[in-house]
Structure formats: C-alpha cells, structure tokens
Amino acid sequence: MNPFVADRKLLNPKFEGYKLDPLEQDQIISRFPLAQKVSQSTSPSRSVLSFKEVQSRIAHNHLTISPESNRAVYVDEDFNVVSILISDTLVPVFRVVYELPKPVKSNSIDVHPEYPSSVFFSNDILAVSDGHGSMYLLRQNDNGPSQLLGIYQSPFLSPFRIHSGNLHSPDAATILFSSRNCESHDSISQGKKGSSVDFDVWAAKLDISDSERSGKSDNVKAMEILWRRHGDEPPIFVTYDPSSTSFAIIGGSVYREHGDATPYTPAPDEIAPIPRANENLDEEDQSSAKPRPYSWTQSSDSVTVAFPLPSTTQKSQIHVRLASESLSLSIDGVENSDLPVTLPKYSSKSLWDRIQTETSYWTWDREAEHAFGLLSLHLDKQNVGTKWMQVFASAGTTTAAAAEASIEDVEVPETLDPSELWHIRESLEKHTAALRTGEDASGLGLGKGVPSLAEGEMDEELDASVGRRAFLSWFGREDGSRPPWAPAGKENVCQLLSLPVPGEDNTSLSLVVKEGLDGVVYTLRASAEKPKWVHSSTFSALAFVLASKRDVRFTFHSRGTVYALENGSLSRGGNAYIYRSVSRGEKWAKQAILQVLEGSGGTLLGVGALNVDRSKRILLFLEERELVLLKL
Structure with a gap:
C-alpha cells in the first residue's frame, strides 16, 4: 500500500492562485565574498x-549544516575544509579547519570522482570525503585546526559520496554513502554492449573512541561495512529515523540485495496477447467495459447522484438515510445475480463534504431507462461554491484490485452538465483570446506576451511531469534488513516536488509530493513500531507553478514555505521563488521573488538553514565566489 x-x-478546491508579496530585498539579503572559492571542476x-x-x-x-550549532562547512577548490561560523551579528567568519591531501588527478576514462561531501555526527565530529575514495574523520576545535581522528578508504578504493550519518553512542557512528558499482564500471570500460551504470549504497560503522585511543590517526583503515544495497540510480535523499533505528532512502529506483537480479516489469505496449482459435485480436471488445456503479454531476450549490436499479424495484424496498457528513443506502428484496452492476449498499459512508440534510432529498423514477430506473439523490451543499472532487471521501484511495471487488471506493468521474461545459468553454475562449492578442491572461498585471526565456520553448509534456519520480525504501541500521512494517520499495512510489531544507530539525521530517496540481506535505509520524507518513498541509497549485521554472536547481521547503532556487549564471544571476501555504478555503496565497544571485558570485552550489538564536533564522546560499544570507 502506498x-x-x-x-x-x-x-483546497477553492484556491485560485498566488499574489505577489513584494519583499525589501536590501533589508533581508547580505552578500560576503569567499576567500576560499568553491569549484565544480573536480572531475x-x-x-x-x-x-x-x-x-x-x-x-x-x-x-553541510551542523544540526546542533550555527556552523556550516564546505570544501573549496584546493580541498581545504572551510568552516562558516555565524554569530548574532549575522556576519560570517570563514576559517580553514583542515587541509585534505590533494588527490592525484588521472586522465583515465575509468576514473569517476565525486564532489567532496561531508556529514556532521555531532557539533564537533565531522566526516569529510575527498570524492576520490578517502574519508577523513575530524574533531573540530573552536579556535585551532581540527583534530584528525582517522582516515578511511572505501571498498574497491572507488570514489564515493556521503549521504547521511548517525552518532548512536558517544563512541560509535554509522555512515551511509553511495558509489558507482564496480561491476558496471568494468563492463562499460570493456565496451560491452547493453551495459548500464548501476550504484551501490553502503552502510559502514566508525569506532570513534578507537580512533582517538590509537593515536595513529594518519594510518589508513578499511571501512567496517555493515551492509550493501544495489540500485539503478544514486540516492536523492537519505535520512535516519532514531525511533525505528532505520535509514530512509529516497531515490529514482528501489534498492535491493547486492547480487539480486534487476526486476523488470514490461510496459503495456510490450505485452502481446496470444490469440486463441477463431479469435480476432483486432476486433474491439465492447462488452468487457464494466458499467460504473453510479453517475453524478454538480452545480455550485448541489450534487446529484444517480444509481441505476431494476425497474421492478418498489419504492418501499429503497432505504436512504442522509446525514450531514455521510450516506446510508440499501436495497432490500431485489435479486442482483444477473445485473450488470452491483446494487448500491452504503453504511454511514463519508461524503466528500458536508450537506444540508433539511433540503436534500431522493427520488425514484421507475421508467427512466426502460428495464432500469434511476434512484436520484439531490444533495444540497453546506459549503456553497466548493467543488467536489468525488461523491465519497474515500473514492479513488484504494488499489485497482480492491476497487474491482467493492463499489464503495471506485473513482467515478463527474458527468459535466451543459451549464458546466458552457462555463469552461467561456473561460478557455477568454484565455485563448488573451494569449493571441498578447494581453495579460493571468490577471496579475505581469505584462504582455510570453516571457522571453520561455518563448518557443513551452513544453506541455514537461509541465505535466514536474518533479522527480522517486521510491522510498527503509533499511535497518545494523543489518540493512527491511523492517516488517515497511512495504517494498515499488509500492512507495511518489512524484517528489520538494525536500526539507538542509539544517531543518530532523525530528519532524517532511516531504512535498505531487497530488494533481498541488504539492501535499507529508510529515513522518515517528514510532518504534510503525512510522507513518501523515498529510499535514497543502501547497495549492504548487506543481502547476513549478512547471514553468526551467532553471531551478534546488527546491526545498521549511515551515509553510517552499523555496525554488535557480541555478544562476554570469549574465543574469538567479532568482529565489518563494511560495507560502494557506489554510483550506483561502482563495489566494502569497509568493515572492528575490534575486539572490547577482551573477558575479557564480553558480549556486549549496543551500542550508541556520538558527542563529531563538529570534534569528537565516538561509545560506553558497555560490562559487560568494556567500549570500537571507534573513527569514
């Protein structure tokens, strides 16, 4: 189950759009040059x-943001570990805390270095990978250089990227990292046809106390591998859940036991049916389509639901009870073995929204469809103007197989009546005319025509596929086993729109997932027995507005706000698009646009959030030559 x-x-079906909420950019943005620059040119x-x-x-x-202090680190182009300390004056202090040995660069096509990566285990314990196969365990000091606790090498001496880490005792930590699979690496280097690149996810144990006691911090050690998993893509996001002592890995594929064959599910157009004797596969079978259990339509103030019943049904056999939030319906004494549809039977079934029971009623028309009559429910809405997505609250929430077995949760599309069609046509005609003449079709005063960056490049297919298709997998910290409460990765698929901003409190992990045009916020409700993702809030029309942002590099969310951050360029800089959430029933939400990157600082390379004190919270934007602070 997903x-x-x-x-x-x-x-929020009443939501109409976002309105611009201008912010004083000069009052909330500060820029500071980097003495030690960052570079993407490490491969x-x-x-x-x-x-x-x-x-x-x-x-x-x-x-990389420290979870327990107002400190962050990055690795510059000369492989120096640079600490950023921000006091309550909001002026960053940069300090080189450790110099990594510079890797010997190779021109071989078989070498695939990663960018340097790091993770904080605590306020002062830090692990840093050089991206070439070595990891350095450091203890930071407030004034002097960091103390080297140990040097570790990855299995097969392959480059790797650190994703997450957990200090589960004062002396022991677990680190999770990924690397390019060495078998696929060998296949491609040997020119084998059909070869593809796969990835390994590793969990390793680090004994911090042993590193400090040995006094031989410069001796290179092999990592103590706890478990290994294999996938088709590198992880997108990894976090540790202490309540279940498990790692949650979100990636573009599922992660399986190393050595297991890659599961393959054929696409529908790859499945060829086998014809039987005297069977014509080209002839369409019109009889296979199963009739829907009911049809329905709505206006601004009412909903009408029609159930087909045998015309022999007597009115005394129909039992309907309407409550403000539910419907009970049963038909007594009617045989349905030969009927193409199942007779309706609902017991206190929750409706999509509340109704007016005093003015709602039902009718029975025995001659409406000859052999069948129509039982019609006329429901008056309590919330006039609210558009119902379905008749019942649970419609469309079950699997296809379960829906076949029971009519209660079948998803039935609305039948549009002529007045509804007329309103849609009028709206589309106005919108089309505005685009043809170059007028502002949005009504927000944004000017005429299509933005120059999007002119001639609009792609409806791309707009429909905003976000990344992702799978969620759970693995136990000690042995990598799947917890008994966690479904298999294939069942945890979603269209991911946003991740929590780095530095956010890990005790309330949340994801923003695409739901139609909206972005739904799911918060992890921690539990040792069974953690559960709970729908906590909604960013209405978020998927729709993000579809037009073509140069976005990062999308993060925090405390009711989504930040879509452009990559930036020397010619025009880059913007931060800010979207606020609103409560259900609100028609408009606030949005803001800030030019975070002016162009002179280079490309955006990193983002994080810091709590300077209880009253000050900032976002950090790391560019190639500049650090930008945004006061929240």
Whole structure:
C-alpha cells in the first residue's frame, strides 16, 4: 500500500492562485565574498558520465549544516575544509579547519570522482570525503585546526559520496554513502554492449573512541561495512529515523540485495496477447467495459447522484438515510445475480463534504431507462461554491484490485452538465483570446506576451511531469534488513516536488509530493513500531507553478514555505521563488521573488538553514565566489 495518501479535507478546491508579496530585498539579503572559492571542476575532462550521474552531480549540495550549532562547512577548490561560523551579528567568519591531501588527478576514462561531501555526527565530529575514495574523520576545535581522528578508504578504493550519518553512542557512528558499482564500471570500460551504470549504497560503522585511543590517526583503515544495497540510480535523499533505528532512502529506483537480479516489469505496449482459435485480436471488445456503479454531476450549490436499479424495484424496498457528513443506502428484496452492476449498499459512508440534510432529498423514477430506473439523490451543499472532487471521501484511495471487488471506493468521474461545459468553454475562449492578442491572461498585471526565456520553448509534456519520480525504501541500521512494517520499495512510489531544507530539525521530517496540481506535505509520524507518513498541509497549485521554472536547481521547503532556487549564471544571476501555504478555503496565497544571485558570485552550489538564536533564522546560499544570507 502506498504510504502517501492525501487527506481530501486538507485539499483546497477553492484556491485560485498566488499574489505577489513584494519583499525589501536590501533589508533581508547580505552578500560576503569567499576567500576560499568553491569549484565544480573536480572531475577529469575525459571521464564519461551517465545521465544519472550528471543529474546527481547537478543536485549535489556542497554546503553541510551542523544540526546542533550555527556552523556550516564546505570544501573549496584546493580541498581545504572551510568552516562558516555565524554569530548574532549575522556576519560570517570563514576559517580553514583542515587541509585534505590533494588527490592525484588521472586522465583515465575509468576514473569517476565525486564532489567532496561531508556529514556532521555531532557539533564537533565531522566526516569529510575527498570524492576520490578517502574519508577523513575530524574533531573540530573552536579556535585551532581540527583534530584528525582517522582516515578511511572505501571498498574497491572507488570514489564515493556521503549521504547521511548517525552518532548512536558517544563512541560509535554509522555512515551511509553511495558509489558507482564496480561491476558496471568494468563492463562499460570493456565496451560491452547493453551495459548500464548501476550504484551501490553502503552502510559502514566508525569506532570513534578507537580512533582517538590509537593515536595513529594518519594510518589508513578499511571501512567496517555493515551492509550493501544495489540500485539503478544514486540516492536523492537519505535520512535516519532514531525511533525505528532505520535509514530512509529516497531515490529514482528501489534498492535491493547486492547480487539480486534487476526486476523488470514490461510496459503495456510490450505485452502481446496470444490469440486463441477463431479469435480476432483486432476486433474491439465492447462488452468487457464494466458499467460504473453510479453517475453524478454538480452545480455550485448541489450534487446529484444517480444509481441505476431494476425497474421492478418498489419504492418501499429503497432505504436512504442522509446525514450531514455521510450516506446510508440499501436495497432490500431485489435479486442482483444477473445485473450488470452491483446494487448500491452504503453504511454511514463519508461524503466528500458536508450537506444540508433539511433540503436534500431522493427520488425514484421507475421508467427512466426502460428495464432500469434511476434512484436520484439531490444533495444540497453546506459549503456553497466548493467543488467536489468525488461523491465519497474515500473514492479513488484504494488499489485497482480492491476497487474491482467493492463499489464503495471506485473513482467515478463527474458527468459535466451543459451549464458546466458552457462555463469552461467561456473561460478557455477568454484565455485563448488573451494569449493571441498578447494581453495579460493571468490577471496579475505581469505584462504582455510570453516571457522571453520561455518563448518557443513551452513544453506541455514537461509541465505535466514536474518533479522527480522517486521510491522510498527503509533499511535497518545494523543489518540493512527491511523492517516488517515497511512495504517494498515499488509500492512507495511518489512524484517528489520538494525536500526539507538542509539544517531543518530532523525530528519532524517532511516531504512535498505531487497530488494533481498541488504539492501535499507529508510529515513522518515517528514510532518504534510503525512510522507513518501523515498529510499535514497543502501547497495549492504548487506543481502547476513549478512547471514553468526551467532553471531551478534546488527546491526545498521549511515551515509553510517552499523555496525554488535557480541555478544562476554570469549574465543574469538567479532568482529565489518563494511560495507560502494557506489554510483550506483561502482563495489566494502569497509568493515572492528575490534575486539572490547577482551573477558575479557564480553558480549556486549549496543551500542550508541556520538558527542563529531563538529570534534569528537565516538561509545560506553558497555560490562559487560568494556567500549570500537571507534573513527569514
């Protein structure tokens, strides 16, 4: 069962759009030059990267935030570990805390270095990967350079990227990292046809106390591998849930036991039916389509639901009870073995929204459809103007197989009446005419015509596929086993729109998932027995507005706000698009646009949030040559 199930009561069908809420940019944005610059040019020019690897590198966050202090780190172009300390004056202090040995660059096409990456285990314990196969365990000091606790090498001496870490005792930590699979690496280097790039996810144990006691911090050690998993794509996001002692991995594929065959599910157009004797597969079978259990339509103040019943049904056999939030319906004494539809039977079935029981009623027309009559329910809405997505609150929330077995949760599309069609046609005609003449079709005063960056490049297919298709997998910290409460990864698929901003409190993990045109916020309700994703809030029309943002590199959310951050360029800089959530029933939400990147600082490479004190919270934007602070 998919854990991401939207609560219909938290969706907002009345929402109309976002209105611009101007912010004083000069009052909330500060810029500081970097003495130690960051660079994306760490990979040899001859390295051949797959699309999945390029995509992963674009989304790599070069900035690491300490979860317990007002400190962050990054690795500069000379492999120096640079600490950023921000006091209540909001003036950052940059300090080189450790110098990583510079890796020897190779021009071999078989070498695929990663960007340097790091993770904080605590306020002062930090692990840093150089992106070439070595990891350095450091203890930071407030004034002097960091103390080297140990040097570790990855299995097969392959480059790797750190994703997450957890200090589960004062002396022991677990780190999770990924690397390009060495078997696929060998296949491609040998020129084998049909070879593809795969990835390994590793969990390793680090004994911090042993590193400090040995006094031989410069001795290179092999990592103590706890478990290994295999996938078709590198992870997008990894976090640790202490309540279940498990890692949650979100990626573009499921992650399976190493050595297991890659599961393959044929696409519908790849499945060829086998013809039987005297069977014509080209002839369409019109009899296979099963009639829907009911039809329905609505106006601004009412909903009409029609159930087909045998015309022999007597009115005394029909039992209907209408409550403000539910419907009870049963038909007594009617045989339905030969009927093409199942007779309706509902017991206190929750409706999509509340109704007026005093003015709602039902009618029975025995001659409406000859052999069948129509039982019509006329329901007056309590919330006039609210558009119902379905008749029942649970419609469309079950699997297709379960829906076949029971009519209660079948998703039945609305039958549009002529007045509804007329309103849609009028709206489309006005919108089309505005685009043809170049007028402002949005009504927000944004000017005429199509923006120059999008002119000639609008792609309806791209707009429909906003976000990334992602799978959620759970693995136990000690052995990598799937917890008994966690469904298999294939069942945890979603269209991911936004991740929590780095530095956000990990005790309230949340994701923003595409639901139609909206972005639904799912918060992880921690539990040792069974963590659960709960629909906590909604960013109405978020998927729709994000579809037009073509140069966005990062999309993060925090405390009722989504930040879509452009990559930036020397010619025009880059913007931060800010979207606020609103409560159900509100028609408009606020949005803001800030030019965070002016162009002189280079490309956006990292993002994070820091709590300077109880009253000050800031966002950090790390560019190639500049650090930008945004006061929230």
